[in-house]
Amino acid sequence: MxxxxxxxxxxxxxxxxxxxxxxxxxxxxxxxxxxDEVTVSNLQEAVIDLDRAKRQGFPEVVYCEGKTDAQCIEIFKELNLHYGTYMGTRGRESIFSALQPSIPDLQYDATSRILYRRSDWTLRNENRPIAVVTAGTSDIPVAEEAALTAELMGNDVKRIYDVGVAGIHRLFHRLSDIQAANVVIVVAGMEGALASVVGGLVTKPIIAVPTSVGYGANFKGLAALLSMLNSCAAGVGVVNIDNGFGAGRLAHVINSQR
Structure with missing residues:
Protein backbone atom coordinates (compact mmCIF):
# COMPACT_ATOMS: atom_id res chain seq x y z
CA MET A 1 0.00 0.00 0.00
CA ASP A 36 -8.45 -6.98 3.71
CA GLU A 37 -7.32 -6.96 7.34
CA VAL A 38 -10.69 -7.52 9.02
CA THR A 39 -11.02 -10.92 10.65
CA VAL A 40 -14.48 -12.30 11.27
CA SER A 41 -16.00 -15.58 12.36
CA ASN A 42 -19.04 -16.59 10.35
CA LEU A 43 -21.50 -18.51 12.47
CA GLN A 44 -24.83 -19.82 11.29
CA GLU A 45 -26.77 -16.65 12.21
CA ALA A 46 -24.09 -14.19 13.31
CA VAL A 47 -20.80 -12.72 12.14
CA ILE A 48 -18.36 -12.12 14.99
CA ASP A 49 -15.99 -9.17 14.60
CA LEU A 50 -12.73 -10.63 15.88
CA ASP A 51 -10.82 -7.40 15.20
CA ARG A 52 -12.96 -5.32 17.57
CA ALA A 53 -10.51 -5.72 20.47
CA LYS A 54 -7.60 -4.62 18.28
CA ARG A 55 -9.48 -1.58 16.94
CA GLN A 56 -11.31 -0.51 20.07
CA GLY A 57 -9.55 -2.14 23.00
CA PHE A 58 -12.31 -4.60 23.97
CA PRO A 59 -13.97 -7.55 22.22
CA GLU A 60 -17.36 -7.30 20.56
CA VAL A 61 -20.08 -7.13 23.22
CA VAL A 62 -23.07 -9.43 22.77
CA TYR A 63 -26.50 -7.80 23.04
CA CYS A 64 -28.53 -10.81 24.15
CA GLU A 65 -31.99 -9.26 24.10
CA GLY A 66 -33.81 -10.24 20.92
CA LYS A 67 -31.54 -13.23 20.35
CA THR A 68 -32.55 -16.79 21.13
CA ASP A 69 -30.69 -18.78 23.77
CA ALA A 70 -29.20 -20.94 21.03
CA GLN A 71 -27.86 -17.93 19.14
CA CYS A 72 -26.32 -16.44 22.29
CA ILE A 73 -24.76 -19.77 23.29
CA GLU A 74 -23.12 -20.17 19.88
CA ILE A 75 -21.75 -16.60 19.98
CA PHE A 76 -20.37 -16.92 23.52
CA LYS A 77 -18.67 -20.21 22.71
CA GLU A 78 -16.98 -18.57 19.74
CA LEU A 79 -15.85 -15.57 21.79
CA ASN A 80 -14.46 -17.93 24.39
CA LEU A 81 -12.11 -19.44 21.80
CA HIS A 82 -10.44 -16.06 21.23
CA TYR A 83 -10.65 -14.00 24.45
CA GLY A 84 -10.21 -14.33 28.19
CA THR A 85 -12.37 -11.34 29.06
CA TYR A 86 -15.62 -10.59 27.24
CA MET A 87 -19.23 -9.79 28.03
CA GLY A 88 -22.85 -9.78 26.94
CA THR A 89 -25.60 -7.39 28.04
CA ARG A 90 -29.31 -8.03 28.74
CA GLY A 91 -28.45 -11.65 29.43
CA ARG A 92 -30.68 -14.35 30.90
CA GLU A 93 -30.20 -17.03 33.54
CA SER A 94 -31.10 -19.69 30.97
CA ILE A 95 -28.15 -18.71 28.76
CA PHE A 96 -25.80 -18.78 31.73
CA SER A 97 -26.99 -22.20 32.86
CA ALA A 98 -26.55 -23.65 29.38
CA LEU A 99 -23.00 -22.28 29.06
CA GLN A 100 -21.68 -23.19 32.51
CA PRO A 101 -20.67 -26.78 31.66
CA SER A 102 -18.49 -25.63 28.73
CA ILE A 103 -17.30 -22.30 30.26
CA PRO A 104 -17.05 -22.95 34.03
CA ASP A 105 -15.64 -19.52 34.90
CA LEU A 106 -18.38 -17.62 33.07
CA GLN A 107 -20.33 -15.41 35.48
CA TYR A 108 -23.79 -13.88 35.49
CA ASP A 109 -24.74 -10.75 37.40
CA ALA A 110 -28.51 -10.83 37.81
CA THR A 111 -28.81 -7.15 38.76
CA SER A 112 -27.12 -5.77 35.64
CA ARG A 113 -28.07 -8.80 33.52
CA ILE A 114 -24.49 -9.04 32.28
CA LEU A 115 -22.90 -12.36 31.32
CA TYR A 116 -19.12 -12.15 31.46
CA ARG A 117 -15.81 -13.92 31.74
CA ARG A 118 -12.84 -12.18 33.37
CA SER A 119 -9.81 -14.46 33.23
CA ASP A 120 -7.07 -12.11 32.01
CA TRP A 121 -8.33 -8.85 33.48
CA THR A 122 -5.96 -6.04 34.45
CA LEU A 123 -6.57 -2.57 35.88
CA ARG A 124 -5.73 -0.34 32.92
CA ASN A 125 -6.67 3.07 34.32
CA GLU A 126 -5.12 3.12 37.77
CA ASN A 127 -5.70 6.27 39.87
CA ARG A 128 -8.52 7.31 37.55
CA PRO A 129 -11.70 6.18 39.32
CA ILE A 130 -15.09 6.34 37.67
CA ALA A 131 -17.98 7.26 39.97
CA VAL A 132 -21.38 5.75 39.22
CA VAL A 133 -24.05 7.72 41.04
CA THR A 134 -27.78 6.93 41.25
CA ALA A 135 -30.71 9.05 42.29
CA GLY A 136 -32.57 6.09 43.79
CA THR A 137 -32.30 2.42 44.61
CA SER A 138 -34.62 1.63 41.70
CA ASP A 139 -31.96 2.98 39.31
CA ILE A 140 -29.36 0.45 40.46
CA PRO A 141 -29.90 -2.18 37.69
CA VAL A 142 -29.00 0.37 34.99
CA ALA A 143 -26.18 1.74 37.15
CA GLU A 144 -24.76 -1.74 37.64
CA GLU A 145 -24.76 -2.29 33.88
CA ALA A 146 -22.64 0.86 33.57
CA ALA A 147 -20.41 0.03 36.53
CA LEU A 148 -19.67 -3.57 35.56
CA THR A 149 -19.07 -2.58 31.93
CA ALA A 150 -16.49 0.00 33.00
CA GLU A 151 -14.87 -2.47 35.40
CA LEU A 152 -14.56 -5.22 32.80
CA MET A 153 -12.86 -2.76 30.47
CA GLY A 154 -10.17 -2.09 33.08
CA ASN A 155 -11.38 0.71 35.35
CA ASP A 156 -11.69 1.28 39.08
CA VAL A 157 -15.37 2.04 39.76
CA LYS A 158 -16.84 3.70 42.86
CA ARG A 159 -20.54 3.09 43.45
CA ILE A 160 -22.51 5.90 45.10
CA TYR A 161 -26.16 4.93 45.24
CA ASP A 162 -29.43 6.50 46.41
CA VAL A 163 -28.36 10.14 46.71
CA GLY A 164 -31.17 11.80 44.73
CA VAL A 165 -32.66 15.26 45.05
CA ALA A 166 -35.55 14.13 47.25
CA GLY A 167 -33.00 13.99 50.08
CA ILE A 168 -30.20 16.09 48.70
CA HIS A 169 -28.25 16.08 51.98
CA ARG A 170 -27.31 12.47 51.10
CA LEU A 171 -25.46 13.73 48.03
CA PHE A 172 -23.36 16.18 50.03
CA HIS A 173 -22.21 13.38 52.34
CA ARG A 174 -20.61 11.68 49.30
CA LEU A 175 -19.61 14.78 47.36
CA SER A 176 -15.87 14.41 48.03
CA ASP A 177 -15.95 10.88 46.57
CA ILE A 178 -17.76 12.13 43.47
CA GLN A 179 -15.39 15.07 43.00
CA ALA A 180 -12.38 12.74 43.26
CA ALA A 181 -13.52 10.73 40.23
CA ASN A 182 -12.08 11.26 36.76
CA VAL A 183 -15.45 10.63 35.08
CA VAL A 184 -18.91 10.63 36.69
CA ILE A 185 -21.89 8.61 35.49
CA VAL A 186 -25.21 9.87 36.89
CA VAL A 187 -28.17 7.51 36.62
CA ALA A 188 -31.64 8.87 37.37
CA GLY A 189 -35.28 8.27 36.56
CA MET A 190 -38.39 10.24 37.58
CA GLU A 191 -37.55 13.82 36.49
CA GLY A 192 -33.80 13.18 36.10
CA ALA A 193 -32.74 16.26 38.06
CA LEU A 194 -29.68 14.70 39.69
CA ALA A 195 -27.51 15.04 36.57
CA SER A 196 -27.87 18.83 36.60
CA VAL A 197 -27.16 19.04 40.32
CA VAL A 198 -23.99 16.95 40.07
CA GLY A 199 -22.99 18.78 36.90
CA GLY A 200 -22.93 22.04 38.83
CA LEU A 201 -20.69 20.62 41.56
CA VAL A 202 -17.83 18.85 39.74
CA THR A 203 -15.15 19.71 37.18
CA LYS A 204 -15.03 16.30 35.47
CA PRO A 205 -17.12 14.99 32.54
CA ILE A 206 -20.66 13.92 33.46
CA ILE A 207 -22.40 11.11 31.57
CA ALA A 208 -26.12 11.25 32.33
CA VAL A 209 -28.23 8.11 32.00
CA PRO A 210 -32.02 8.55 32.09
CA THR A 211 -33.89 5.49 33.33
CA SER A 212 -37.43 4.34 32.70
CA VAL A 213 -38.10 4.39 36.45
CA GLY A 214 -41.07 6.60 37.27
CA TYR A 215 -44.83 7.04 37.21
CA GLY A 216 -46.93 7.67 34.09
CA ALA A 217 -45.79 11.20 33.26
CA ASN A 218 -42.21 9.93 33.25
CA PHE A 219 -43.19 8.37 29.88
CA LYS A 220 -40.85 5.41 30.42
CA GLY A 221 -37.79 7.62 30.76
CA LEU A 222 -38.60 10.29 28.19
CA ALA A 223 -39.17 12.95 30.86
CA ALA A 224 -35.78 12.22 32.43
CA LEU A 225 -34.11 12.16 29.01
CA LEU A 226 -35.49 15.59 28.06
CA SER A 227 -34.58 17.01 31.45
CA MET A 228 -30.99 15.83 31.09
CA LEU A 229 -30.74 17.08 27.50
CA ASN A 230 -31.95 20.48 28.70
CA SER A 231 -29.54 20.63 31.63
CA CYS A 232 -28.20 24.12 32.32
CA ALA A 233 -25.06 22.60 33.89
CA ALA A 234 -22.05 22.61 31.57
CA GLY A 235 -20.15 19.42 30.77
CA VAL A 236 -23.13 17.03 30.88
CA GLY A 237 -23.53 14.51 28.04
CA VAL A 238 -26.50 12.17 27.75
CA VAL A 239 -26.90 8.59 26.54
CA ASN A 240 -30.11 6.77 25.68
CA ILE A 241 -32.78 5.67 28.17
CA ASP A 242 -31.59 2.73 30.32
CA ASN A 243 -28.33 2.53 28.34
CA GLY A 244 -25.98 1.66 31.18
CA PHE A 245 -23.65 -0.17 28.81
CA GLY A 246 -23.26 2.89 26.59
CA ALA A 247 -22.43 5.04 29.61
CA GLY A 248 -19.88 2.57 30.95
CA ARG A 249 -18.20 2.25 27.56
CA LEU A 250 -18.07 6.02 27.04
CA ALA A 251 -16.66 6.54 30.54
CA HIS A 252 -13.93 4.02 29.75
CA VAL A 253 -13.04 5.77 26.49
CA ILE A 254 -12.81 9.16 28.25
CA ASN A 255 -10.85 7.63 31.11
CA SER A 256 -8.34 6.03 28.74
CA GLN A 257 -7.28 9.29 27.06
CA ARG A 258 -3.72 10.33 27.84
Whole structure:
Protein backbone atom coordinates (compact mmCIF):
# COMPACT_ATOMS: atom_id res chain seq x y z
CA MET A 1 0.00 0.00 0.00
CA UNK A 2 2.81 2.45 0.89
CA UNK A 3 4.25 2.19 -2.62
CA UNK A 4 0.88 2.97 -4.20
CA UNK A 5 0.40 5.98 -1.88
CA UNK A 6 3.86 7.23 -2.87
CA UNK A 7 2.90 6.92 -6.52
CA UNK A 8 -0.27 8.95 -5.98
CA UNK A 9 1.64 11.66 -4.11
CA UNK A 10 4.33 11.79 -6.80
CA UNK A 11 1.64 12.17 -9.48
CA UNK A 12 0.10 15.02 -7.49
CA UNK A 13 3.53 16.64 -7.08
CA UNK A 14 4.14 16.52 -10.84
CA UNK A 15 0.73 18.03 -11.53
CA UNK A 16 -0.59 14.85 -13.12
CA UNK A 17 -3.28 14.42 -10.46
CA UNK A 18 -5.55 16.93 -8.75
CA UNK A 19 -5.62 17.20 -4.94
CA UNK A 20 -9.17 15.80 -4.90
CA UNK A 21 -8.23 12.80 -7.04
CA UNK A 22 -5.14 12.14 -4.92
CA UNK A 23 -7.20 12.24 -1.72
CA UNK A 24 -9.85 9.97 -3.20
CA UNK A 25 -7.19 7.47 -4.29
CA UNK A 26 -5.59 7.36 -0.85
CA UNK A 27 -8.97 6.92 0.84
CA UNK A 28 -9.80 4.06 -1.51
CA UNK A 29 -6.52 2.32 -0.71
CA UNK A 30 -7.08 2.72 3.03
CA UNK A 31 -10.61 1.33 2.79
CA UNK A 32 -9.34 -1.64 0.83
CA UNK A 33 -6.64 -2.31 3.41
CA UNK A 34 -9.19 -2.21 6.25
CA UNK A 35 -11.41 -4.69 4.39
CA ASP A 36 -8.45 -6.98 3.71
CA GLU A 37 -7.32 -6.96 7.34
CA VAL A 38 -10.69 -7.52 9.02
CA THR A 39 -11.02 -10.92 10.65
CA VAL A 40 -14.48 -12.30 11.27
CA SER A 41 -16.00 -15.58 12.36
CA ASN A 42 -19.04 -16.59 10.35
CA LEU A 43 -21.50 -18.51 12.47
CA GLN A 44 -24.83 -19.82 11.29
CA GLU A 45 -26.77 -16.65 12.21
CA ALA A 46 -24.09 -14.19 13.31
CA VAL A 47 -20.80 -12.72 12.14
CA ILE A 48 -18.36 -12.12 14.99
CA ASP A 49 -15.99 -9.17 14.60
CA LEU A 50 -12.73 -10.63 15.88
CA ASP A 51 -10.82 -7.40 15.20
CA ARG A 52 -12.96 -5.32 17.57
CA ALA A 53 -10.51 -5.72 20.47
CA LYS A 54 -7.60 -4.62 18.28
CA ARG A 55 -9.48 -1.58 16.94
CA GLN A 56 -11.31 -0.51 20.07
CA GLY A 57 -9.55 -2.14 23.00
CA PHE A 58 -12.31 -4.60 23.97
CA PRO A 59 -13.97 -7.55 22.22
CA GLU A 60 -17.36 -7.30 20.56
CA VAL A 61 -20.08 -7.13 23.22
CA VAL A 62 -23.07 -9.43 22.77
CA TYR A 63 -26.50 -7.80 23.04
CA CYS A 64 -28.53 -10.81 24.15
CA GLU A 65 -31.99 -9.26 24.10
CA GLY A 66 -33.81 -10.24 20.92
CA LYS A 67 -31.54 -13.23 20.35
CA THR A 68 -32.55 -16.79 21.13
CA ASP A 69 -30.69 -18.78 23.77
CA ALA A 70 -29.20 -20.94 21.03
CA GLN A 71 -27.86 -17.93 19.14
CA CYS A 72 -26.32 -16.44 22.29
CA ILE A 73 -24.76 -19.77 23.29
CA GLU A 74 -23.12 -20.17 19.88
CA ILE A 75 -21.75 -16.60 19.98
CA PHE A 76 -20.37 -16.92 23.52
CA LYS A 77 -18.67 -20.21 22.71
CA GLU A 78 -16.98 -18.57 19.74
CA LEU A 79 -15.85 -15.57 21.79
CA ASN A 80 -14.46 -17.93 24.39
CA LEU A 81 -12.11 -19.44 21.80
CA HIS A 82 -10.44 -16.06 21.23
CA TYR A 83 -10.65 -14.00 24.45
CA GLY A 84 -10.21 -14.33 28.19
CA THR A 85 -12.37 -11.34 29.06
CA TYR A 86 -15.62 -10.59 27.24
CA MET A 87 -19.23 -9.79 28.03
CA GLY A 88 -22.85 -9.78 26.94
CA THR A 89 -25.60 -7.39 28.04
CA ARG A 90 -29.31 -8.03 28.74
CA GLY A 91 -28.45 -11.65 29.43
CA ARG A 92 -30.68 -14.35 30.90
CA GLU A 93 -30.20 -17.03 33.54
CA SER A 94 -31.10 -19.69 30.97
CA ILE A 95 -28.15 -18.71 28.76
CA PHE A 96 -25.80 -18.78 31.73
CA SER A 97 -26.99 -22.20 32.86
CA ALA A 98 -26.55 -23.65 29.38
CA LEU A 99 -23.00 -22.28 29.06
CA GLN A 100 -21.68 -23.19 32.51
CA PRO A 101 -20.67 -26.78 31.66
CA SER A 102 -18.49 -25.63 28.73
CA ILE A 103 -17.30 -22.30 30.26
CA PRO A 104 -17.05 -22.95 34.03
CA ASP A 105 -15.64 -19.52 34.90
CA LEU A 106 -18.38 -17.62 33.07
CA GLN A 107 -20.33 -15.41 35.48
CA TYR A 108 -23.79 -13.88 35.49
CA ASP A 109 -24.74 -10.75 37.40
CA ALA A 110 -28.51 -10.83 37.81
CA THR A 111 -28.81 -7.15 38.76
CA SER A 112 -27.12 -5.77 35.64
CA ARG A 113 -28.07 -8.80 33.52
CA ILE A 114 -24.49 -9.04 32.28
CA LEU A 115 -22.90 -12.36 31.32
CA TYR A 116 -19.12 -12.15 31.46
CA ARG A 117 -15.81 -13.92 31.74
CA ARG A 118 -12.84 -12.18 33.37
CA SER A 119 -9.81 -14.46 33.23
CA ASP A 120 -7.07 -12.11 32.01
CA TRP A 121 -8.33 -8.85 33.48
CA THR A 122 -5.96 -6.04 34.45
CA LEU A 123 -6.57 -2.57 35.88
CA ARG A 124 -5.73 -0.34 32.92
CA ASN A 125 -6.67 3.07 34.32
CA GLU A 126 -5.12 3.12 37.77
CA ASN A 127 -5.70 6.27 39.87
CA ARG A 128 -8.52 7.31 37.55
CA PRO A 129 -11.70 6.18 39.32
CA ILE A 130 -15.09 6.34 37.67
CA ALA A 131 -17.98 7.26 39.97
CA VAL A 132 -21.38 5.75 39.22
CA VAL A 133 -24.05 7.72 41.04
CA THR A 134 -27.78 6.93 41.25
CA ALA A 135 -30.71 9.05 42.29
CA GLY A 136 -32.57 6.09 43.79
CA THR A 137 -32.30 2.42 44.61
CA SER A 138 -34.62 1.63 41.70
CA ASP A 139 -31.96 2.98 39.31
CA ILE A 140 -29.36 0.45 40.46
CA PRO A 141 -29.90 -2.18 37.69
CA VAL A 142 -29.00 0.37 34.99
CA ALA A 143 -26.18 1.74 37.15
CA GLU A 144 -24.76 -1.74 37.64
CA GLU A 145 -24.76 -2.29 33.88
CA ALA A 146 -22.64 0.86 33.57
CA ALA A 147 -20.41 0.03 36.53
CA LEU A 148 -19.67 -3.57 35.56
CA THR A 149 -19.07 -2.58 31.93
CA ALA A 150 -16.49 0.00 33.00
CA GLU A 151 -14.87 -2.47 35.40
CA LEU A 152 -14.56 -5.22 32.80
CA MET A 153 -12.86 -2.76 30.47
CA GLY A 154 -10.17 -2.09 33.08
CA ASN A 155 -11.38 0.71 35.35
CA ASP A 156 -11.69 1.28 39.08
CA VAL A 157 -15.37 2.04 39.76
CA LYS A 158 -16.84 3.70 42.86
CA ARG A 159 -20.54 3.09 43.45
CA ILE A 160 -22.51 5.90 45.10
CA TYR A 161 -26.16 4.93 45.24
CA ASP A 162 -29.43 6.50 46.41
CA VAL A 163 -28.36 10.14 46.71
CA GLY A 164 -31.17 11.80 44.73
CA VAL A 165 -32.66 15.26 45.05
CA ALA A 166 -35.55 14.13 47.25
CA GLY A 167 -33.00 13.99 50.08
CA ILE A 168 -30.20 16.09 48.70
CA HIS A 169 -28.25 16.08 51.98
CA ARG A 170 -27.31 12.47 51.10
CA LEU A 171 -25.46 13.73 48.03
CA PHE A 172 -23.36 16.18 50.03
CA HIS A 173 -22.21 13.38 52.34
CA ARG A 174 -20.61 11.68 49.30
CA LEU A 175 -19.61 14.78 47.36
CA SER A 176 -15.87 14.41 48.03
CA ASP A 177 -15.95 10.88 46.57
CA ILE A 178 -17.76 12.13 43.47
CA GLN A 179 -15.39 15.07 43.00
CA ALA A 180 -12.38 12.74 43.26
CA ALA A 181 -13.52 10.73 40.23
CA ASN A 182 -12.08 11.26 36.76
CA VAL A 183 -15.45 10.63 35.08
CA VAL A 184 -18.91 10.63 36.69
CA ILE A 185 -21.89 8.61 35.49
CA VAL A 186 -25.21 9.87 36.89
CA VAL A 187 -28.17 7.51 36.62
CA ALA A 188 -31.64 8.87 37.37
CA GLY A 189 -35.28 8.27 36.56
CA MET A 190 -38.39 10.24 37.58
CA GLU A 191 -37.55 13.82 36.49
CA GLY A 192 -33.80 13.18 36.10
CA ALA A 193 -32.74 16.26 38.06
CA LEU A 194 -29.68 14.70 39.69
CA ALA A 195 -27.51 15.04 36.57
CA SER A 196 -27.87 18.83 36.60
CA VAL A 197 -27.16 19.04 40.32
CA VAL A 198 -23.99 16.95 40.07
CA GLY A 199 -22.99 18.78 36.90
CA GLY A 200 -22.93 22.04 38.83
CA LEU A 201 -20.69 20.62 41.56
CA VAL A 202 -17.83 18.85 39.74
CA THR A 203 -15.15 19.71 37.18
CA LYS A 204 -15.03 16.30 35.47
CA PRO A 205 -17.12 14.99 32.54
CA ILE A 206 -20.66 13.92 33.46
CA ILE A 207 -22.40 11.11 31.57
CA ALA A 208 -26.12 11.25 32.33
CA VAL A 209 -28.23 8.11 32.00
CA PRO A 210 -32.02 8.55 32.09
CA THR A 211 -33.89 5.49 33.33
CA SER A 212 -37.43 4.34 32.70
CA VAL A 213 -38.10 4.39 36.45
CA GLY A 214 -41.07 6.60 37.27
CA TYR A 215 -44.83 7.04 37.21
CA GLY A 216 -46.93 7.67 34.09
CA ALA A 217 -45.79 11.20 33.26
CA ASN A 218 -42.21 9.93 33.25
CA PHE A 219 -43.19 8.37 29.88
CA LYS A 220 -40.85 5.41 30.42
CA GLY A 221 -37.79 7.62 30.76
CA LEU A 222 -38.60 10.29 28.19
CA ALA A 223 -39.17 12.95 30.86
CA ALA A 224 -35.78 12.22 32.43
CA LEU A 225 -34.11 12.16 29.01
CA LEU A 226 -35.49 15.59 28.06
CA SER A 227 -34.58 17.01 31.45
CA MET A 228 -30.99 15.83 31.09
CA LEU A 229 -30.74 17.08 27.50
CA ASN A 230 -31.95 20.48 28.70
CA SER A 231 -29.54 20.63 31.63
CA CYS A 232 -28.20 24.12 32.32
CA ALA A 233 -25.06 22.60 33.89
CA ALA A 234 -22.05 22.61 31.57
CA GLY A 235 -20.15 19.42 30.77
CA VAL A 236 -23.13 17.03 30.88
CA GLY A 237 -23.53 14.51 28.04
CA VAL A 238 -26.50 12.17 27.75
CA VAL A 239 -26.90 8.59 26.54
CA ASN A 240 -30.11 6.77 25.68
CA ILE A 241 -32.78 5.67 28.17
CA ASP A 242 -31.59 2.73 30.32
CA ASN A 243 -28.33 2.53 28.34
CA GLY A 244 -25.98 1.66 31.18
CA PHE A 245 -23.65 -0.17 28.81
CA GLY A 246 -23.26 2.89 26.59
CA ALA A 247 -22.43 5.04 29.61
CA GLY A 248 -19.88 2.57 30.95
CA ARG A 249 -18.20 2.25 27.56
CA LEU A 250 -18.07 6.02 27.04
CA ALA A 251 -16.66 6.54 30.54
CA HIS A 252 -13.93 4.02 29.75
CA VAL A 253 -13.04 5.77 26.49
CA ILE A 254 -12.81 9.16 28.25
CA ASN A 255 -10.85 7.63 31.11
CA SER A 256 -8.34 6.03 28.74
CA GLN A 257 -7.28 9.29 27.06
CA ARG A 258 -3.72 10.33 27.84
Missing amino acids: SQRVSELLEAYKLGQLSAEACEAGINKLMSQQIR
